[in-house]
Amino acid sequence: MVNLEVKAKVLELKDIQLTYGTKGRDVLALQNVNLDIEEGEFVSILGPSGCGKSTLLKIIAGFIEPTDGSAQIDGSEINGIDWNRGVVFQQPALYPWLTVEQNVHFGLKMRKKEDKETVRYFLDKIGLSQFMKSKPYELSGGMKQRAAIARVLVNNPRVLLMDEPFSALDALTREQMQNLLRDIWRETKKTIIFITHDVDEALLLATKVIVMSRRPGRIVKELLPTFTNHITAEDNSVRFTKEFQEYREEILHLINSQS
Amino acid sequence: MVQLKEVYMEKKKLVNDKIPRKKKKRHKVWNIETLITISTFTFILLAWFVLTELEFVSSLIMPSPATVLQSFQEVITTGYKGNSLWVHILDSMTRLLTGYFLAAVLGILLGLASGYNRKIRAVFDPIVEFYQSLPPLAYYTVLIIWFGIGDLSKVVLLFLAAFAPMFIASMSGVKNVKTEYIQGAYNLGANKWQTFFYIIFPASLPYIFTGLRTSMVASYGTLVAAEMVAGVSGLGWMVIDASRFMRSDIIFMGLIVMGIISIILDRLLRFAEGKIVPWKGKD
Ligand SMILES: Nc1ncnc2c1ncn2[C@@H]1O[C@H](COP(=O)(O)OP(=O)(O)OP(=O)(O)O)[C@@H](O)[C@H]1O
Numbered sequence: 345m346v347n348l349e350v351k352a353k354v355l356e357l358k359d360i361q362l363t364y365g366t367k368g369r370d371v372l373a374l375q376n377v378n379l380d381i382e383e384g385e386f387v388s389i390l391g392p393s394g395c396g397k398s399t400l401l402k403i404i405a406g407f408i409e410p411t412d413g414s415a416q417i418d419g420s421e422i423n424g425i426d427w428n429r430g431v432v433f434q435q436p437a438l439y440p441w442l443t444v445e446q447n448v449h450f451g452l453k454m455r456k457k458e459d460k461e462t463v464r465y466f467l468d469k470i471g472l473s474q475f476m477k478s479k480p481y482e483l484s485g486g487m488k489q490r491a492a493i494a495r496v497l498v499n500n501p502r503v504l505l506m507d508e509p510f511s512a513l514d515a516l517t518r519e520q521m522q523n524l525l526r527d528i529w530r531e532t533k534k535t536i537i538f539i540t541h542d543v544d545e546a547l548l549l550a551t552k553v554i555v556m557s558r559r560p561g562r563i564v565k566e567l568l569p570t571f572t573n574h575i576t577a578e579d580n581s582v583r584f585t586k587e588f589q590e591y592r593e594e595i596l597h598l599i600n601s602q603s
Numbered sequence: 604m605v606q607l608k609e610v611y612m613e614k615k616k617l618v619n620d621k622i623p624r625k626k627k628k629r630h631k632v633w634n635i636e637t638l639i640t641i642s643t644f645t646f647i648l649l650a651w652f653v654l655t656e657l658e659f660v661s662s663l664i665m666p667s668p669a670t671v672l673q674s675f676q677e678v679i680t681t682g683y684k685g686n687s688l689w690v691h692i693l694d695s696m697t698r699l700l701t702g703y704f705l706a707a708v709l710g711i712l713l714g715l716a717s718g719y720n721r722k723i724r725a726v727f728d729p730i731v732e733f734y735q736s737l738p739p740l741a742y743y744t745v746l747i748i749w750f751g752i753g754d755l756s757k758v759v760l761l762f763l764a765a766f767a768p769m770f771i772a773s774m775s776g777v778k779n780v781k782t783e784y785i786q787g788a789y790n791l792g793a794n795k796w797q798t799f800f801y802i803i804f805p806a807s808l809p810y811i812f813t814g815l816r817t818s819m820v821a822s823y824g825t826l827v828a829a830e831m832v833a834g835v836s837g838l839g840w841m842v843i844d845a846s847r848f849m850r851s852d853i854i855f856m857g858l859i860v861m862g863i864i865s866i867i868l869d870r871l872l873r874f875a876e877g878k879i880v881p882w883k884g885k886d
């Protein structure tokens with residue numbers, strides 16, 4: 345099937361360079377990073393540890409500014425932190441003085457867009473309705489991460505940025521979370537940028553996989569797998585196909601040849 | 604080697620078994636630790652009783668429990684030098700709590716502001732750092748010259764003694780708020796002020812409570828000392844005055860009352876802490 349739909353470009357990174365200056369010793373973390381992301385894409389970023397993946401995400405989130413180059417969202421320069429680029433951290437930083445419901449409601453409340461309905465809807469979607477009156481420290485790791493995702497989703501951001509969100513979870517929970525995220529992506533058609541160090545996870549979720557080089561991080565390869573479209577709740581057999589294995593090996597080779 | 608491992612496993616199992624059981628026991632008042640504490644105190648009382656009863660030590664050095672109890676009754680009913688024990692306690696507590704509450708309110712506000720804003724910190728931090736290194740009784744002399752020997756100088760003294768730990772704790776509370784909390788708040792759409800009120804303030808509460816408890820200890824100690832140095836009423840004065848007349852029964856009674864009050868104050872703060880910061884140490 346040929347997709348004739350012209351998709352809007354959401355994110356455009358041009359010649360991004362980033363140098364961390366720490367006590368006289370400069371660390372060049374990113375060099376010549378060029379990346380275009382279209383609306384509705386599920387982008388996974390892979391690369392050796394310390395190659396600058398989190399740094400790249402922080403630039404997109406607006407936590408830090410690139411030393412050189414330009415980062416644009418919908419055609420305008422990224423300027424500071426904004427709820428339209430919602431971030432899910434590796435460790436869900438939920439607020440322990442608020443209940444799960446209040447945590448999820450936080451963004452809407454701060455933006456004076458109070459809407460308990462939406463909160464209920466997303467709590468239901470992530471399966472935490474029963475725990476909405478609980479405090480975050482009463483939840484398991486997976487539940488916390490689900491709440492952290494819901495907290496960002498209620499804002500209906502333009503892009504969802506995730507930095508190894510499932511890496512602290514056990515294998516079974518991780519798989520459930522991957523399926524949940526895929527369902528949310530299919531339903532909301534959100535643009536998602538997802539950092540992981542798990543090649544399988546990237547291939548099972550993404551429509552675009554970016555492989556980065558060792559520090560200073562550059563993009564060495566962009567791949568366009570389609571496995572995620574063939575996975576349903578009952579059937580994830582694509583991961584056992586030859587094609588999947590080939591992708592997997594190619595990526596692993598790319599990463600390993602870096603170090 | 605294998606045996607050792609087995610023993611270790613066995614121990615681990617025991618420990619693991621104990622965890623859920625312990626939780627159930629928590630609601631019981633008579634757990635083993637309470638019994639140990641009670642036994643310890645019983646032992647001390649008993650030793651005290653025996654030592655004084657057998658007249659190992661003179662009643663001047665250590666009065667018997669019975670005399671202390673008697674003087675307790677006496678001071679409650681007829682009073683010490685004209686005033687009942689309650690009046691002395693009330694005098695002490697009024698001074699303490701006035702100074703303490705003023706210090707808490709101002710210390711928390713300025714501490715939070717100083718933690719958040721470098722310029723505000725540049726004003727207050729050096730001042731606090733300088734005077735908090737002085738023993739309170741040292742600058743009490745100046746306060747007496749300025750505010751007289753009555754209650755005002757004592758309240759100011761207690762205020763200063765309580766303010767420093769309160770200020771420092773609140774300030775480090777703000778400095779220690781997790782970056783993810785703050786970044787997360789901005790990222791969800793909060794502005795600067797919202798982040799301060801909804802995130803930085805509640806995230807600092809565990810530190811603020813540590814500050815509240817530390818300053819209570821500091822100001823309580825200062826209160827007693829100040830009343831001993833320059834007072835005409837209060838628990839500290841009562842004890843120092845009794846010592847001038849060798850009334851060791853009154854001294855002992857006074858010390859016990861001081862101890863009990865101090866424990867009650869700390870328990871109240873800890874109770875409030877448990878209610879207001881139930882997440883402390885859990886996130
Ligand atoms: N705040 C900082 N100050 C100085 N150097 C930093 C800072 N943050 C990151 N770096 C350096 O920049 C490089 C990239 O870091 P980054 O966290 O982006 O890597 P990463 O790809 O996310 O690694 P990982 O997979 O381990 O999470 C690393 O070499 C790191 O040491």
Ligand SMILES: [Mg+2]
Pocket residue numbers: 397398399507
């Ligand atoms: Mg990282």
